Amino acid sequence: MPEKKYKLCYPQLGNYDIPIQYFVNNGLHLEYLAPPAMTKRTIELGAKYSPDFVCAPFKCMMGCYIEALEQGANVLIQTGGTCRLGYYGELHEQILKDMGYDFEMFNLTLFRYKNLIGMLKGMKQFAPNASLLQMAKALPATARMITVIDKVEDNYRQNMGFEIKKGSYDKVYNRFLAQLRKAKGLSDVNRIYKKAIADFDAIPKNKPAHPLRVGVVGEYFTIMDPYSNHEIEKKLAQMGAEVHRWMNLSNSVLLCPDKGTLKKLKGYLTYDLYKFPSSLWVNIQKKLSSKYTKFDMGSSSISTIALAEHYAKKGFDGLVHVKSFGCTPEMDAVPVLHNISSDYKIPVLYLNYDTQTSDTGIETRLEAFYDMIAMRKEVTQS
Structure with missing residues (x-):
């Protein structure tokens, strides 16, 4: 019997799909299906199949999951939260399976995944050939991607309104994200980040x-x-x-x-x-x-x-x-x-x-x- 090919996806949340994709590709050596950019259709799908008075994040995630499953994802990642969102993984899973979708839910809110070692061990159910050492090697670049995205976005929010030539900040920001998606490791991430900050600083501003x-x-x-x-x-x-x-x-x-x-x-x-x-x-x-x-x-x-x-x-x-x-x-x-x-x-x-x-x-x-x-x-x- 051929080994099942897992295709993982996490709901859209800003640009954090970039480090998630890096870890899945390089730490687990699995395919990652980046969720489609959120659109009106995403929200409408999520609202249609969600309880009426549930919060908007639940509906957004539901829409993202449905579109990811339509594209061929068969493992959905749920990180939950410290509010009612911590219970939403099971509810998302039940609704989607009632709709007829065949997939597995990797729900990180479950007790057995409450620490890093537990999470890494849990991932082996989808990547049995991946070693904990291999996953650990991918973590520094993954974590660094998260921090540089946040630092670049901080700079963007605090300065882009004062650019003299409209669109200058958007150009640098979009190039930074595109290059980060192609990063091969930690040194690439650091180089791309330094270049983006230097390019931001070089933009003429009237602040x-x-x-x-x-x-x-x-x-x-x-x-x-x-x-x-x-x-x-x-x-x-x-x-x-x-x-x-x-x-x-x-x-x-x-x-x-x-x-x-x-x-x-x-x-x-x-x-x-x-x-x-x-x-x-x-x-x-x-x-x-x-x-x-x-x-x-x-x-x-x-x-x-x-x-x-x-x-x-x-x-x-x-x-x-x-x-x-x-x-x-x-x-x-x-x-x-x-x-x-x-x-x-x-x-x-x-x-x-x-x-x-x-x-x-x-x-x-x-x-x-x-x-x-x-x-x-x-x-x-x-």
């Missing part, structure tokens, strides 16, 4: 000494996927704002806070230091947000509160809170954001997303918000 600064906070999936949030960061940047967003895979999963932050917060550190880095940062966030909250409300809510206060203290001109409709942890964070807004006199734009959200409506609200904070800054500086 004021004190530009409008906007901090974006909110729900994990929607905030990181441009299609899901209607590209609000790019739209704000193009209006002339320096846009900051801490929430990404590097900060929330791979990296600890910088050494300066750790030194200042020395008294807050616990045994979490020896756990996964994200556990450390969550512990610190609880301490930072204790002025406003006594309990962890789940998922990204503590991050939202801590970062909102951080941006307010730094003198940012406005905050944008992004969440999917019905996201309970972020709903709980909203009253706290009201208090932060009042205490620090910082405007907050609240954006709720579902599969019926209008791009025109979002753009109109962003324009009004930008005009308001721009006039406010002008008055305070005069």
Whole structure:
């Protein structure tokens, strides 16, 4: 009996399919089917086969899974989350199998995959000939891809609105992504990253000494996927704002806070230091947000509160809170954001997303918000 050929796919989430594809190809030596770019059809498919009142990320993932299965994928990867999304892998699997699709679900939320060794061992069910050493060798380049994507996108959001020749930043950014998809290893990744940053720095800009600064906070999936949030960061940047967003895979999963932050917060550190880095940062966030909250409300809510206060203290001109409709942890964070807004006199734009959200409506609200904070800054500086 011939060996089954596995074709893996992970739902669209920004550009993180690039490092996932690298690991599958080089760590497992399996075929990876990159999910099609999200379109209106993706969202409509996801909404059609999902429970009505489930969150938008569930529907987006469902649409991505269906399109991946249509293209021939037979292993779907689900990473879940720390909210209800942690239960969605089983629900996605059941719905899709009820629809008649033949596939296997690699659900990383299951207990046996809770650490790196467990994950690597679990992958051997699809790549029995791959060794743990082989997988481990692919991890440095994979992790580095994630961090350089986040660093390049940080630079892009904070500077692209001030380019003199329109489209200059997009050109460099798109070339960076295209080259990263072809990277063969860690040295390639580092070279491509350095070139992209150098090219960004070389772009002529007309950036004021004190530009409008906007901090974006909110729900994990929607905030990181441009299609899901209607590209609000790019739209704000193009209006002339320096846009900051801490929430990404590097900060929330791979990296600890910088050494300066750790030194200042020395008294807050616990045994979490020896756990996964994200556990450390969550512990610190609880301490930072204790002025406003006594309990962890789940998922990204503590991050939202801590970062909102951080941006307010730094003198940012406005905050944008992004969440999917019905996201309970972020709903709980909203009253706290009201208090932060009042205490620090910082405007907050609240954006709720579902599969019926209008791009025109979002753009109109962003324009009004930008005009308001721009006039406010002008008055305070005069």
